[in-house]
Amino acid sequence: MSTTAVVPRSSKHGYRFLREFITQPFVIGAVAPSSKRLARKMVEGVDFTAANAIVEFGPGTGAFTTKILRRLSPSCRYFAIELNPTMADLWRERHPGRTLHQGSVEHVDQFCAREGIEQVDVIFSGLPWASFDDRLQEATLAASLRVLKPGGQLITFGYRVGTMLPKGRRFYRRLPKFFSRVERSEYVWRNIPPAFVVRCTK
Numbered sequence: 249m250s251t252t253a254v255v256p257r258s259s260k261h262g263y264r265f266l267r268e269f270i271t272q273p274f275v276i277g278a279v280a281p282s283s284k285r286l287a288r289k290m291v292e293g294v295d296f297t298a299a300n301a302i303v304e305f306g307p308g309t310g311a312f313t314t315k316i317l318r319r320l321s322p323s324c325r326y327f328a329i330e331l332n333p334t335m336a337d338l339w340r341e342r343h344p345g346r347t348l349h350q351g352s353v354e355h356v357d358q359f360c361a362r363e364g365i366e367q368v369d370v371i372f373s374g375l376p377w378a379s380f381d382d383r384l385q386e387a388t389l390a391a392s393l394r395v396l397k398p399g400g401q402l403i404t405f406g407y408r409v410g411t412m413l414p415k416g417r418r419f420y421r422r423l424p425k426f427f428s429r430v431e432r433s434e435y436v437w438r439n440i441p442p443a444f445v446v447r448c449t450k
């Protein structure tokens with residue numbers, strides 16, 4: 249089975265994404281998959297040629313996955329972690345031959361151990377951090393730091409409304425306690441809703 253094949257996104261993915269949002273709004277955290285522009289912004293500036301291991305958090309139907317896989321070097325290890333079983337099934341349909349662990353990102357270190365990965369260069373996150381309680385934010389950031397190599401990055405995104413919600417505000421305040429550098433991009437307006445990218449360096 250090919251490991252590079254990607255089944256293109258179709259209206260089915262948008263519809264199922266919305267349906268999952270209605271069922272589990274705080275887990276899904278968005279009404280639609282991220283746009284191609286936001287996906288491009290997420291991977292911008294990442295040195296894929298130097299990366300040995302990349303992990304994706306909360307890939308949903310794979311809005312960022314396609315951009316990541318296209319740039320991945322043949323020797324780079326990659327896997328995704330997705331909590332929602334419907335999203336996991338849709339993702340596996342679109343990315344045959346690629347690995348997705350169904351579970352919670354707070355156990356990323358255990359999933360890495362299972363994959364035989366000791367250090368991760370980049371974590372791409374599609375997670376709805378502003379829906380995560382303090383325990384889950386802390387546990388996930390701590391587990392991420394345990395697997396990231398020195399200088400490794402957690403690259404994530406946020407919505408303006410998320411920065412105004414109490415849990416979202418606490419998340420952005422928490423980042424500098426975990427990472428030595430935190431940089432935020434300008435808004436990507438062509439996304440529903442407009443979003444920005446945050447690059448956190450260990």
Ligand SMILES: C[S@@+](CC[C@H](N)C(=O)[O-])C[C@H]1O[C@@H](n2cnc3c(N)ncnc32)[C@H](O)[C@@H]1O
Nearest residue numbers: 278281282306307308311330331332352353374
């Ligand atoms: C806002 S959606 C983003 C999906 C996709 N990355 C995108 O940008 O279109 C958030 C995704 O994170 C997943 N998720 C939420 N909490 C999670 C957790 N604790 N562990 C793993 N995935 C989680 C949701 O099921 C959902 O697929």
